[in-house]
Amino acid sequence: MVDIQNDAAERLHSQGGRMTAQRRLILSTLESLSGHPTAEQIYEQARLSDPRLNLSTVYRTLRWLSAEGLVSPQRFEGQQRQGRFDLGQAEAHHHFLCVSCGRVIEFSEPALEVIGAKWGRRLHVRVDGMTLVLRGLCEACRSAGVQATDGGHGEVVSTASMRVGSV
Amino acid sequence: MVDIQNDAAERLHSQGGRMTAQRRLILSTLESLSGHPTAEQIYEQARLSDPRLNLSTVYRTLRWLSAEGLVSPQRFEGQQRQGRFDLGQAEAHHHFLCVSCGRVIEFSEPALEVIGAKWGRRLHVRVDGMTLVLRGLCEACRSAGVQATDGGHGEVVSTASMRVGSV
DNA sequence: CACTTATTGCAAGTCATTTGCAGTAAGCAA
């Protein structure tokens, strides 16, 4: 469980899958990237090493990694609609999203495990995972005078045919 | 704040907007639906009363309602990728999603407010909202013998070219 | 009842992600 490369290779083999050059490339790119990259960002970065890599291969690999629990897909609603991926190597954690600038801050809160377990018991369900996203304004945006009480999800909507503006 | 129809009308007028027949229809459809309908479900239901309603009008109205905080967009990743809408009339609540059958159970946990506030303080940010989704297996699915430790997000991925199957 | 202009229906985009296919190459066996 230490090296994602080997971990992935083992899992692949035990499933009749194959460890290819592109999968290796994607894996190491993933390790080298920080934050919560989109499939496209991973693609662009990886293609620096091998321009022949194809975007659909990135998506396919990411899908498999997600199913294996080696990365966890995230969706920080906001202006960008692309999914992001969290290299969940570290322990479980949660996120704060600034609805104005899109900045994401991570934090971990053990109490959530307890809450999850409690509700699993109360609802008679098995809880395998949870996602908590706090939404609001980061320090910078607040002092920059951004208001945005964020009714919906960080979108700026103007009446008058309701056209969406960018931050 | 009691009647969404009037509430919406007032907000519209104060913004120079207009209360139209289609907006009224969408609003009442929303009230009549339970659960977390998708735009399309709302559309289909509404169009029973007036087949001339257009889907893009539904999307536009839903976008405005979200921005006003009258409904809150939700995204329960899983097989369906469509956004869902929560008529947030009731107080803030959270969700449990069964990754196998898609069932959603709501619950409210006051402790989360506290946690949100705490992290707002610690991270020096203003927290305006939060979303917690618990993921796992509901009672029915568990006793039906579904396994799915859900690595990623409820998708069933088969190696061998990694084709996604439906649950 | 005019009149201004927000809103709608429709058709045509976008954008992110998925898929069909035929060629390519892992990994196992000889």
Place this chain on the structure above:
DNA sequence: TTGCTTACTGCAAATGACTTGCAATAAGTG
């Protein structure tokens, strides 16, 4: 090493879920 089977890849085309431009309506106002 060489075959051989078949998983994987690149590419192009397709999907799905919304979004948008535009000309035809129709709220709300005086």
